[in-house]
Amino acid sequence: MVQKAKILLVDDRPENLLALEAILSALDQTLVRASSGEEALKALLTDDFAVILLDVQMPGMDGFETAAHIKRRERTRDIPIIFLTAINHGPHHTFRGYAAGAVDYISKPFDPWVLRAKVSVFVELYMKNCQLREQAALLRLQLESGQAARAGALETQEPAGLLAELSARLAAVEEQAEALSKQLDESADAAAVATAAHLERKLTGLRRALDALEPGAGSAAGQLPSPS
Numbered sequence: 001m002v003q004k005a006k007i008l009l010v011d012d013r014p015e016n017l018l019a020l021e022a023i024l025s026a027l028d029q030t031l032v033r034a035s036s037g038e039e040a041l042k043a044l045l046t047d048d049f050a051v052i053l054l055d056v057q058m059p060g061m062d063g064f065e066t067a068a069h070i071k072r073r074e075r076t077r078d079i080p081i082i083f084l085t086a087i088n089h090g091p092h093h094t095f096r097g098y099a100a101g102a103v104d105y106i107s108k109p110f111d112p113w114v115l116r117a118k119v120s121v122f123v124e125l126y127m128k129n130c131q132l133r134e135q136a137a138l139l140r141l142q143l144e145s146g147q148a149a150r151a152g153a154l155e156t157q158e159p160a161g162l163l164a165e166l167s168a169r170l171a172a173v174e175e176q177a178e179a180l181s182k183q184l185d186e187s188a189d190a191a192a193v194a195t196a197a198h199l200e201r202k203l204t205g206l207r208r209a210l211d212a213l214e215p216g217a218g219s220a221a222g223q224l225p226s227p228s
Helices: 014-027 037-046 063-072 091-099 112-153 159-184 190-213
Strands: 006-010 030-034 051-055 081-085 104-107
Touching (some): 014 030, 014 112, 030 037, 051 063, 063 081, 063 091, 081 112, 091 104, 104 112, 112 159, 112 190
Parallel strands (some): 006 030, 006 051, 051 081, 081 104
């Protein structure tokens, strides 16, 4: 379980980084500094971030170019970017920021309360998506364990008792999968949605297989053999 989210702060001026840290420290998350676009890209190679606060005007690789590199990488393309800038060239400059993949574009000086509130939204979304992915992975593990247990139990247990036990285990997993699906209705995380859909298909197949094994469900070929 992820305890804290990481927030990447990118600005070439140390005093601006210090100000951002002071504003966001109340969120009690991990704040990571980068003093250039190149340094930010290096940090993104190894760490996962909930959101990136990116200064537009930096020497060398500016904010727009840095954002373009971030959006080209599969690992980082979905990380929200908030542009921070002291430049005010009107709508054209703002549109360029959104075209580069930013989710927000804030001009300096900005309201600390507003910035903190916006960042907190992306942190909460990130934490929720992490939780959903962990739940999906746990369900998949339980499903795989249940399949292995069924294969071993078939050799040692009475058919009627085995069917009842497997049905109960499957019902518990189905209940967790249903709860996960309800949470996913509010999530935009594509990976978690795809994993949940895969689990639902597997669960449906298992339920049909169990139903076919019930006495009287079909032909004798679909029933478990009597114990010898």
